[in-house]
Each structure stands twice: as C-alpha cells, then as structure tokens.
Amino acid sequence: MKEKQLPHPYKGNTKVGVVGLGYVGLPVAVGFAEKYPVTGYDINQKRIEALKLKKDTTGEVTSEQLNNNNLTFTTDEKALKPCNFIIVTVPTPITEANTPDLSHLQKASAIVGSQLTEGDIVVYESTVYPGVTEDICLPILEAHSNLKAGVDFEVGYSPERINPGDKEHTFSSIEKVVSAQNDVALKKIDDMYRSILNAPITKAASIKVAEASKVVENTQRDINIALMNELFYMFHHMGINTFDVLKASSSKWNFLPFTPGLVGGHCIGVDPYYLIHKAKICGYESELMAAARKINDYMPTYLVNCITHTLIAKNICPSECHINVLGITFKENVPDLRNSKAVEIVNQLTTLGLSVAIYDPLADKEEAKDGYGLSLKSAEEIPPANMLILAVPHDEFLTMNTKDYLPFLKNNRDVIIFDIKNSLENKAFPDHIKVWTL
Numbered sequence: 001m002k003e004k005q006l007p008h009p010y011k012g013n014t015k016v017g018v019v020g021l022g023y024v025g026l027p028v029a030v031g032f033a034e035k036y037p038v039t040g041y042d043i044n045q046k047r048i049e050a051l052k053l054k055k056d057t058t059g060e061v062t063s064e065q066l067n068n069n070n071l072t073f074t075t076d077e078k079a080l081k082p083c084n085f086i087i088v089t090v091p092t093p094i095t096e097a098n099t100p101d102l103s104h105l106q107k108a109s110a111i112v113g114s115q116l117t118e119g120d121i122v123v124y125e126s127t128v129y130p131g132v133t134e135d136i137c138l139p140i141l142e143a144h145s146n147l148k149a150g151v152d153f154e155v156g157y158s159p160e161r162i163n164p165g166d167k168e169h170t171f172s173s174i175e176k177v178v179s180a181q182n183d184v185a186l187k188k189i190d191d192m193y194r195s196i197l198n199a200p201i202t203k204a205a206s207i208k209v210a211e212a213s214k215v216v217e218n219t220q221r222d223i224n225i226a227l228m229n230e231l232f233y234m235f236h237h238m239g240i241n242t243f244d245v246l247k248a249s250s251s252k253w254n255f256l257p258f259t260p261g262l263v264g265g266h267c268i269g270v271d272p273y274y275l276i277h278k279a280k281i282c283g284y285e286s287e288l289m290a291a292a293r294k295i296n297d298y299m300p301t302y303l304v305n306c307i308t309h310t311l312i313a314k315n316i317c318p319s320e321c322h323i324n325v326l327g328i329t330f331k332e333n334v335p336d337l338r339n340s341k342a343v344e345i346v347n348q349l350t351t352l353g354l355s356v357a358i359y360d361p362l363a364d365k366e367e368a369k370d371g372y373g374l375s376l377k378s379a380e381e382i383p384p385a386n387m388l389i390l391a392v393p394h395d396e397f398l399t400m401n402t403k404d405y406l407p408f409l410k411n412n413r414d415v416i417i418f419d420i421k422n423s424l425e426n427k428a429f430p431d432h433i434k435v436w437t438l
C-alpha cells in the first residue's frame with residue numbers, strides 16, 4: 001500500500017500538545033511556546049492550578065516564562081483535540097519488584113489516542129526500554145483513535161535529557177536525539193525540534209535505537225558511580241579517604257570525574273532496570289548493570305552503619321543521640337523527594353531509635369508529611385545535635401559560612417559533621433568539630 005503523505009505540521013498552523021507537565025514536560029511546553037500555541041495537559045488538578053497562577057513548584061521554569069499567551073494549561077483531555085503535534089512526557093517509574101511500570105504511559109497513550117485526528121504526529125519523550133513506543137504505545141493509539149499509524153498519523157520518539165536543577169543545560173540548549181517510524185515522519189519531527197532548539201539534533205537510525213540510547217546514558221552514569229561507591233566501601237575499610245584518592249587519580253588527563261554518593265531520583269536509579277528487564281525478556285541476564293544497581297542501592301545502609309559505628313566509637317549511645325539532617329530531596333537544588341536515598345537514611349536512623357530533625361528549604365513540607373511521613377522543620381526549629389548530616393548539598397547550604405553551621409551542633413567535643421559528598425572540604429571548622437566524608 002502506498003504511504004499516505006500527511007500534511008506537514010510546520011506550516012504556520014501548528015498547535016502543540018504536551019501531555020505530562022512535570023520536570024520534563026513543563027520545560028518542553030515552555031520551549032515550544034516560544035514559537036507555537038501550546039496546550040499543556042496533566043491529570044493533576046493542583047499542578048494545573050499552580051501553573052495557571054504562573055507558579056512552578058519544581059523550580060524548573062520562572063513565572064516570567066509561564067507568562068506567555070501561547071501557553072494554556074488544562075486537565076481537560078478534549079483540549080488536545082486541536083493539537084496536531086503531541087508530545088508525551090509522563091513518568092516511567094519502577095514497581096517494588098524493580099520492573100518497569102508503564103501504567104502512566106499506557107493511560108497517556110489512551111488519552112492521546114482518543115483525541116487524535118488524521119495528520120497528527122505523536123512524539124514520546126518518556127524514558128522506556130527498546131520497543132515500548134512501537135509495541136505498546138502505538139497499538140493503544142490506534143485502538144483509541146480508530147486510525148492507522150503510518151497512514152493516518154505518525155509516531156516518533158525523542159528521549160528527554162532534562163537535568164532537574166541544572167540551569168545551564170536546559171531544554172533549548174541540550175543536543176537532541178530524534179527518531180520516527182519512517183523517513184517522512186522523521187523529517188517533520190526533526191524540523192519541529194530544530195525550529196525551537198539552539199542545539200544540534202541527531203537523527204537516530206530507528207525508534208528502538210533512540211529508546212536504547214536514553215537508557216544507556218543513565219546506565220553508564222549508574223555503573224561509573226557504582227564503581228566509585230565500591231571503591232569507597234573498600235577504602236573505608238583501609239582507612240583511606242576516597243576523595244583524596246580520586247583527587248590524586250584525576251591528575252591523569254583521561255581519568256573520568258565520577259565521585260561516590262547517593263543515587264536516587266527517577267532517572268539514574270530507575271532507568272537501568274528498564275534495560276535489565278528488556279534483556280531478560282530477550283533471554284540475557286545482565287550481570288554488570290544488576291551489580292551496579294545493588295551497589296548503589298546499598299549506599300544508604302552502609303552510611304547508616306558508618307554513622308552508628310562512629311557514635312559508638314565516641315561512646316555516644318545511638319538511642320540517646322540526636323541527629324540533624326540538611327537536605328532530604330533526591331539531589332541538590334530540586335524539591336523532588338521521589339526515590340530519595342536521603343529519605344532512606346532518615347528512615348533507617350529512626351528505625352534504629354535515633355532522634356532525627358530535618359531541614360530542607362526546597363522540599364515541600366506537606367508532600368514530605370503526607371507522602372513520606374517526614375516532619376520538616378525550619379532552620380530556627382532545629383535543636384543543637386550531636387551530629388549533623390549534610391545529605392543533599394543545596395546551594396543554600398554551600399554558601400553558608402562556617403559559623404552558620406554551628407547552631408545545628410552542640411557545643412562540645414563529641415560533635416560530628418557527616419559530609420557525604422565532600423562539599424565542605426574548603427571550609428575550616430573549629431577543632432571540636434570532626435568532619436567525616438567518604
């Protein structure tokens with residue numbers, strides 16, 4: 001059957017729809033709104049109400065950027081009907097068994113499918129394993145639209161590369177990968193992204209290649225950080241400071257600048273499981289990626305063991321100890337608590353009977369309480385403690401003077417600062433404060 005030539009969307013009559021307005025979707029919507037009318041759709045009524053008030057609780061875009069007449073936010077899926085270029089950016093988390101949870105993507109595909117019209121283009125940006133777009137999403141689009149992909153509408157995939165909290169590498173400046181089910185659709189999708197980005201665009205050989213490329217990006221980081229964490233486990237037993245070792249090693253020109261730390265969030269700590277899952281379906285058991293995930297997931301427990309052993313070595317009874325924690329989100333300079341390893345550390349400490357107080361100027365107190373059972377305090381409410389854990393080094397913490405840390409600690413010889421990411425290496429503390437790092 002001869003391929004139908006669909007109308008090119010980039011002809012001045014383009015209207016963009018963005019489904020999912022989280023860390024990825026909102027910057028995408030704002031980026032396209034610089035040139036096109038954009039309808040941003042999300043099922044979260046609270047999120048939509050905030051965006052209509054020009055407020056982004058994720059901190060990724062400014063009120064000025066949201067004050068754009070090209071932007072419309074809604075929870076009404078019918079508002080997607082006039083859109084002829086639709087981008088899907090919903091979450092793709094994992095289950096408790098560490099397998100892909102595609103429920104958000106499937107529901108979004110059904111919603112988009114119900115509003116599709118002939119000539120539309122649908123581009124997925126959500127991170128998935130190779131095959132999801134064509135084998136799972138595409139059939140849902142067809143079933144709910146009664147249209148045929150490649151004949152009545154077209155599908156593409158362009159992996160998101162948004163780095164939450166990063167104000168330098170933004171949607172408009174990050175090099176993009178695009179792919180589609182055929183060359184005609186690829187040209188249209190490439191033209192659309194090229195029209196609003198200030199960055200190069202790479203055309204992937206296929207949708208599956210593009211899907212795989214995204215998972216590989218984060219898997220590579222996960223494996224390299226796992227190596228650093230395993231080195232920390234080893235050097236800790238040897239009485240060697242891991243950061244001192246890495247500083248010496250980095251004097252070689254081709255040494256890669258990875259460091260040990262907590263690996264959480266909804267990207268690096270999740271995406272490798274998608275590739276592991278797909279490999280298992282194909283009959284291959286991943287060893288290296290699975291080992292990296294095990295090493296990185298163990299870090300909170302290892303750090304809690306270090307904390308309790310340090311207290312005992314100082315003759316401080318853990319059950320009588322009070323600990324203050326600075327930063328509880330999954331990474332610095334973001335308010336997101338999802339899959340935060342700092343939360344795991346706090347939970348393990350409280351399970352052991354330790355008293356813990358948390359201060360995080362970015363995390364939402366209501367979300368922390370309702371979603372994670374955590375009570376966040378203001379800086380003024382934090383009582384002096386035997387130990388201070390700098391778990392997530394937000395910029396606000398790093399710009400503090402040495403004296404600004406003192407109110408969080410008791411004024412005696414037994415106080416300790418656990419600086420997990422070695423963020424305080426250039427600060428000189430009084431002699432009675434011991435600073436511990438990886």
